[in-house]
Amino acid sequence: MAWVRTIARDEASAELAAALEGQHALYPAEYDGPIRGLDERTPGIVASHTLIPQALYHAxxxxxxxxxxxxxxxxxxxxxxxxxVSTTNRCRYCSAAHAEFLRRVVLDDDLVRALREDYANAPIADRERAMLDYAVQVTQDATRVSPAWHDRLRGVGFDDRGILQVTLIAAWFNYINRAADALGVGRD
Structure with a gap:
C-alpha cells in the first residue's frame, strides 16, 4: 500500500517509462522479483514516486x-x-526489502537474521562492524560524527572514497526510509 496514487508501468507516460527504465538499468539483479515478507500487490518505494518522473529517476x-x-x-x-539504516529507522518496508536483497547476495539466512536482531553481536568482520557502527551513527545523529569516526574507518581499510560511499549510502537510506514511511509504503 502507498497512501498516494501510483501509476502502473502499463499506464506510464513516455517520460515516466524512460525514468523507470533508466533507474532500473542501474540496479543489480537481486532487486528483481518479489520480496519475501512483503505483499506482492504492495506498490514499492519506486512506484510511490511515479507522479514526479524526474524526481523518481534522480532519487x-x-x-x-x-x-x-x-x-x-x-x-x-x-x-x-x-x-x-532501515532497521535503525524502523522502516518496515526497507528493512524487509534489504534483508531479502542481502539474503540474495550472501545466501546466508543466519547472517541476515543476526544483523536484524543485534548487528553488534553478528558474526561479521571488524571492517564491516566499523562500517555499520558508522552508518548507524550517521542515522542516529550525524552531528556526533567526528574525525575519530573516519580514523576508525581508515584503520580497518577504508580510504576516503570508501568513507564517502558509506556516508552517501547511509544518508540516502535515511532519506528513502522517511519517504517510504511518510508515503505509507508497506504500511497497513
Missing part, C-alpha cells in the same frame, strides 16, 4: 550510482548498510 539513480562496481564497497556492504 533512485543516485543510489544506483552508489552501487557501481568500480567503487570501493561490495554488494554485501551496500545491503548491510541499507539494512542497518
Amino acid at each position: 533512485f539513480a543516485t543510489f544506483g550510482a552508489l552501487m557501481a562496481p568500480d567503487l570501493p564497497l561490495s554488494r554485501r556492504d551496500h545491503e548491510m548498510i541499507a539494512l542497518m
Whole structure:
C-alpha cells in the first residue's frame, strides 16, 4: 500500500517509462522479483514516486550510482548498510526489502537474521562492524560524527572514497526510509 496514487508501468507516460527504465538499468539483479515478507500487490518505494518522473529517476539513480562496481564497497556492504539504516529507522518496508536483497547476495539466512536482531553481536568482520557502527551513527545523529569516526574507518581499510560511499549510502537510506514511511509504503 502507498497512501498516494501510483501509476502502473502499463499506464506510464513516455517520460515516466524512460525514468523507470533508466533507474532500473542501474540496479543489480537481486532487486528483481518479489520480496519475501512483503505483499506482492504492495506498490514499492519506486512506484510511490511515479507522479514526479524526474524526481523518481534522480532519487533512485543516485543510489544506483552508489552501487557501481568500480567503487570501493561490495554488494554485501551496500545491503548491510541499507539494512542497518532501515532497521535503525524502523522502516518496515526497507528493512524487509534489504534483508531479502542481502539474503540474495550472501545466501546466508543466519547472517541476515543476526544483523536484524543485534548487528553488534553478528558474526561479521571488524571492517564491516566499523562500517555499520558508522552508518548507524550517521542515522542516529550525524552531528556526533567526528574525525575519530573516519580514523576508525581508515584503520580497518577504508580510504576516503570508501568513507564517502558509506556516508552517501547511509544518508540516502535515511532519506528513502522517511519517504517510504511518510508515503505509507508497506504500511497497513
